[in-house]
Amino acid sequence: MTTFQPLVFSGVQPTGNLHLGNYLGAIRKFVALQDNNDCIYCVVDLHAITAQLVHDDLRNQIRSIAAAFIASGIDPVKHIVFNQSAVPQHAELAWIFNCVARIGWMNRMTQFKDKAGKDRENASLGLLAYPSLMAADILVYRATHVPVGDDQKQHLELARDIAQKFNIDFQQKIRETGTGVDMVVGEEPIHGYFPLVEPLIEGPAPRVMSLKDGTKKMSKSDPSDLSRINLMDDADTILKKIRKAKTDPDSLPSEVEGLKGRPEAENLVGIYAALADRTKDDVLQEFGGQQFSAFKPALADLAVHVLSPITEEMRRLMGDTTHIDAILRDGGERARARAEKVMAEVFDIIGFLR
Ligand code: TRP
Numbered sequence: 001m002t003t004f005q006p007l008v009f010s011g012v013q014p015t016g017n018l019h020l021g022n023y024l025g026a027i028r029k030f031v032a033l034q035d036n037n038d039c040i041y042c043v044v045d046l047h048a049i050t051a052q053l054v055h056d057d058l059r060n061q062i063r064s065i066a067a068a069f070i071a072s073g074i075d076p077v078k079h080i081v082f083n084q085s086a087v088p089q090h091a092e093l094a095w096i097f098n099c100v101a102r103i104g105w106m107n108r109m110t111q112f113k114d115k116a117g118k119d120r121e122n123a124s125l126g127l128l129a130y131p132s133l134m135a136a137d138i139l140v141y142r143a144t145h146v147p148v149g150d151d152q153k154q155h156l157e158l159a160r161d162i163a164q165k166f167n168i169d170f171q172q173k174i175r176e177t178g179t180g181v182d183m184v185v186g187e188e189p190i191h192g193y194f195p196l197v198e199p200l201i202e203g204p205a206p207r208v209m210s211l212k213d214g215t216k217k218m219s220k221s222d223p224s225d226l227s228r229i230n231l232m233d234d235a236d237t238i239l240k241k242i243r244k245a246k247t248d249p250d251s252l253p254s255e256v257e258g259l260k261g262r263p264e265a266e267n268l269v270g271i272y273a274a275l276a277d278r279t280k281d282d283v284l285q286e287f288g289g290q291q292f293s294a295f296k297p298a299l300a301d302l303a304v305h306v307l308s309p310i311t312e313e314m315r316r317l318m319g320d321t322t323h324i325d326a327i328l329r330d331g332g333e334r335a336r337a338r339a340e341k342v343m344a345e346v347f348d349i350i351g352f353l354r
Pocket of ligand 1: 009010012013044047133134138146147148152155265284
């Protein structure tokens with residue numbers, strides 16, 4: 001029985017500065033996956049204009065995400081790094097998916113509700129259709145595995161719903177054109193054109209919270225820059241931000257249990273553990289009983305040690321953009337060649353002429 005080749009796809013929006021949460025939660029996972037998988041990593045610039053149309057310096061924002069990928073260790077020769085708008089097939093398949101997906105599916109998306117806020121009527125149509133474009137990003141390569149944060153789970157379920165509806169609605173055509181693949185969904189063998197994607201959510205990635213409020217996610221939209229560590233922060237800035245991070249007056253517990261109800265302590269210990277590739281228990285065995293005045297400098301040193309090579313390489317790449325532009329152009333060409341094949345088959349299945 002044939003089945004889909006495993007293929008990893010993920011995307012990052014070029015809006016705002018990348019921070020430690022993006023690095024530990026996403027980019028580091030992307031790096032780890034490339035050893036055993038074929039991977040495509042995309043700077044999703046078409047998504048960037050859904051919530052806000054006009055951006056200062058979008059081009060450099062796009063480059064800086066690509067630079068972060070490369071500086072973190074993603075290999076753009078073995079794998080593919082490109083920006084979404086360079087491959088028009090994403091938008092083309094998104095249109096088709098707009099006709100597959102139902103308005104009710106989109107209206108249920110919690111991220112849409114959050115981003116649109118109270119004035120939903122005034123949100124862009126693109127913001128509503130965002131998940132349909134996201135499904136197209138993945139499925140235009142018939143990718144099977146998608147590393148994302150927890151907040152993207154609902155969007156990936158929607159991508160499965162779109163794939164499934166397409167597979168069912170066009171099952172006859174898929175068979176006639178001989179383009180389909182036998183697959184098993186749950187227990188059930190089916191024949192379809194698009195895979196039902198699997199999220200890759202678990203793993204060591206912690207939820208990295210704000211340095212100013214341990215109950216809120218670290219976010220590029222937080223007005224206080226002290227709430228996050230940006231990938232482009234220099235060592236002094238990192239030291240200062242960790243020194244000023246919110247804590248409580250108690251010393252660190254010796255076991256994870258003792259972090260309950262202490263969100264700031266839990267966050268800092270979690271960040272330490274993730275940066276050091278150790279468990280929280282292990283970290284607490286070392287630091288349990290110590291004051292934050294002792295723990296914070298150790299955390300700051302570790303953060304600088306892990307991040308500064310990445311920061312330096314990003315700065316180098318951004319200093320002369322010809323290299324990064326060449327990487328994106330090459331990635332775009334290779335991605336387009338793959339996407340063109342899929343779209344030719346999709347046109348055939350639907351019955352378009354070209
Ligand atoms: N919506 C994702 C986010 O905000 C970004 C994204 C767009 C994406 N297309 C994707 C992620 C495809 C994974 C796969 O994080």
